[in-house]
Amino acid sequence: MNLASIAVRNVWRNRFRALMTVLGVAVAVMAFVMLRTVVTATNVAVTYAAQDRVGTRHKVSFILQLPRRYIDTVRGVSGVRTATFANWFGAKLPARPDEFFASMAVDTDTFFDVYNEMSVAPADLARWREDRRGVIVGDVLARKMNWHTGDRVVLRGTIYPGDWEFTVDGVYRATRRSVDRSQFIFHYRYLNEALPAGRRDQIGWIIARIDEPTRAASISRAIDAAFDVQDVQTTSMSERAMNLSFMGMLSGMFTAINVISLVILGILALLLGNTLAMGVRERTQEYGVLRALGFLPKHVVAFILSEAAALGAFAGAAGLALSYPVVQQGLGRWIEENQGATFPYFRIEPETAAAAFALAVTLALAAAALPAWRASRLTVTDALRRLD
Amino acid sequence: MTTTTQGATQPAPIVRIEGVSKRFRRGGEDLTVLDGLDLTIPEGEFVALMGPSGSGKSTLLNLIAGLDRPTSGRVVVANNDLGAMSDGQLAAFRARHLGFIFQTYNLMPVLTAAENVELPLLLTKLPSAERQRRALIALRVVGLEDRVHHTPRQLSGGQEQRVAIARAIVNDPTILVADEPTGDLDRKSADAILDLLVKLNTDMKKTIVMVTHDPAAAERATVTRRMNKGLLQ
Numbered sequence: 085m086n087l088a089s090i091a092v093r094n095v096w097r098n099r100f101r102a103l104m105t106v107l108g109v110a111v112a113v114m115a116f117v118m119l120r121t122v123v124t125a126t127n128v129a130v131t132y133a134a135q136d137r138v139g140t141r142h143k144v145s146f147i148l149q150l151p152r153r154y155i156d157t158v159r160g161v162s163g164v165r166t167a168t169f170a171n172w173f174g175a176k177l178p179a180r181p182d183e184f185f186a187s188m189a190v191d192t193d194t195f196f197d198v199y200n201e202m203s204v205a206p207a208d209l210a211r212w213r214e215d216r217r218g219v220i221v222g223d224v225l226a227r228k229m230n231w232h233t234g235d236r237v238v239l240r241g242t243i244y245p246g247d248w249e250f251t252v253d254g255v256y257r258a259t260r261r262s263v264d265r266s267q268f269i270f271h272y273r274y275l276n277e278a279l280p281a282g283r284r285d286q287i288g289w290i291i292a293r294i295d296e297p298t299r300a301a302s303i304s305r306a307i308d309a310a311f312d313v314q315d316v317q318t319t320s321m322s323e324r325a326m327n328l329s330f331m332g333m334l335s336g337m338f339t340a341i342n343v344i345s346l347v348i349l350g351i352l353a354l355l356l357g358n359t360l361a362m363g364v365r366e367r368t369q370e371y372g373v374l375r376a377l378g379f380l381p382k383h384v385v386a387f388i389l390s391e392a393a394a395l396g397a398f399a400g401a402a403g404l405a406l407s408y409p410v411v412q413q414g415l416g417r418w419i420e421e422n423q424g425a426t427f428p429y430f431r432i433e434p435e436t437a438a439a440a441f442a443l444a445v446t447l448a449l450a451a452a453a454l455p456a457w458r459a460s461r462l463t464v465t466d467a468l469r470r471l472d
Numbered sequence: 473m474t475t476t477t478q479g480a481t482q483p484a485p486i487v488r489i490e491g492v493s494k495r496f497r498r499g500g501e502d503l504t505v506l507d508g509l510d511l512t513i514p515e516g517e518f519v520a521l522m523g524p525s526g527s528g529k530s531t532l533l534n535l536i537a538g539l540d541r542p543t544s545g546r547v548v549v550a551n552n553d554l555g556a557m558s559d560g561q562l563a564a565f566r567a568r569h570l571g572f573i574f575q576t577y578n579l580m581p582v583l584t585a586a587e588n589v590e591l592p593l594l595l596t597k598l599p600s601a602e603r604q605r606r607a608l609i610a611l612r613v614v615g616l617e618d619r620v621h622h623t624p625r626q627l628s629g630g631q632e633q634r635v636a637i638a639r640a641i642v643n644d645p646t647i648l649v650a651d652e653p654t655g656d657l658d659r660k661s662a663d664a665i666l667d668l669l670v671k672l673n674t675d676m677k678k679t680i681v682m683v684t685h686d687p688a689a690a691e692r693a694t695v696t697r698r699m700n701k702g703l704l705q
Contacts, residue, residue, distance in 0.1 A: 085600070090587075373572075376539060378592065380560060381559075464539045464540075
């Protein structure tokens with residue numbers, strides 16, 4: 085037995101109040117974990133971006149297209165090992181128009197060489213390359229739609245009107261967290277040949293794999309320089325920089341998340357502070373007894389702070405116990421399946437969990453600091469007299 | 473022991489109060505609770521302090537126990553001039569020399585009887601096993617060896633007060649101070665507590681200073697001192 089172990093027992097003296105506080109703080113901790121997971125999940129694209137990939141898009145906007153012949157020029161730039169291109173298709177399932185997933189027409193010969201974190205079985209890849217209407221889908225999308233190899237799938241184009249028929253030739257799996265596992269990847273040739281002559285041979289973007297990641301900036305400049313005198317100029321940058329620029333567009337959202345996180349922390353501190361202040365007030369006479377027995381003011385402070393830390397730890401642990409099933413298993417699964425393009429990996433990072441737990445304990449300690457200081461300043465006789 | 477002019481031996485004083493005054497400021501007014509009080513308590517005496525409410529007996533008890541300081545005068549207990557001690561030294565003095573018995577027992581409800589008794593020993597360097605052994609001995613002295621694992625809620629008022637007495641004696645103090653120790657008890661329980669205090673005084677030679685309103689309790693003491701308006705009568 086020591087003062088700390090007594091303090092831990094003190095937490096549950098008023099069980100109903102302690103339980104309500106723990107639950108209240110647990111919900112606040114879960115909300116905090118959820119918000120921070122949004123931030124970390126958004127950052128996944130930057131954190132796990134390939135170091136050796138350079139992206140090239142239209143200089144004005146990424147919604148404008150590039151001439152297909154640019155791919156040959158990019159492949160000829162010094163330092164570029166291989167390059168591929170893709171074009172946004174943007175189609176829906178006629179029977180399930182609310183389902184969103186990324187659909188792209190790609191260069192079948194090179195796409196999976198450049199995006200080698202998307203793993204496809206060699207037999208499936210070979211079959212797909214030979215099948216003009218073939219499609220490779222992400223494992224999450226395949227599971228969600230219950231698609232299997234050989235299934236026929238019809239998409240209704242939004243950018244390219246009409247019904248487009250495909251055959252599922254295989255499934256890709258992710259070997260890196262940044263991969264959206266709900267993509268629909270098919271032959272650029274299939275799209276291009278179906279378009280009217282005036283819309284043919286246009287591509288959305290080019291991705292090049294380079295020899296030396298440290299040369300990404302100079303290679304990007306060399307690629308853009310190659311198109312300076314063309315009608316359509318380009319903007320090239322490393323994949324990480326490209327993802328960062330996308331994140332820059334979300335800065336307002338991050339600011340809002342940070343503000344809400346602070347509000348949640350404030351609520352959390354108030355909940356803990358209220359419970360702890362009531363507990364200290366009710367036990368003032370006991371602190372007087374401790375002082376009479378020879379304990380010092382610092383012991384009273386340690387006693388109260390130990391109780392606060394224990395309450396914060398209980399609440400933090402309860403918050404995490406709530407967060408994993410709700411945020412990771414429930415919401416996270418749903419988001420990965422339905423918002424995989426933005427949040428391919430929506431999981432609670434260990435750092436987030438540790439920060440949430442540490443904050444619950446730290447805020448409990450901070451909330452208890454003033455009541456503890458006041459209790460320690462009381463004279464023994466005043467503390468013993470306090471009956472309310 | 474000291475020798476009187478007649479040659480008889482008297483116990484050495486364990487408490488010496490010399491010209492002690494205590495004033496409080498309440499509601500903008502100075503209130504004199506003790507006014508130039510002198511008192512000597514020989515070692516081994518069982519003193520009952522009686523008097524009406526506001527007579528200053530609890531204040532005097534607090535001064536003897538080192539819980540408060542006099543406005544003027546000297547309080548010397550077990551050869552320690554309490555007025556000259558720092559707060560930390562006073563706390564150490566209380567831990568070493570004082571055993572407290574309160575009217576409302578003041579036990580920790582989350583602790584068992586044994587743990588409550590062990591509480592003052594947390595300030596010592598004794599190992600856990602030795603602390604527990606001494607707590608059990610103290611509980612045996614007060615006749616509660618069969619209630620060691622009971623929490624205060626599972627005990628009667630009289631049993632709670634006996635646990636409080638065990639807590640007061642566990643560190644073998646020089647003086648026991650008791651503030652209305654029977655004030656919350658029925659007559660039978662009160663008598664049992666007083667029997668115990670008498671036993672501690674006679675068998676273990678503990679000096680006891682007890683504040684009480686109860687004449688029956690005062691009768692059990694060896695000396696009764698009456699107070700009125702801050703003075704001993």
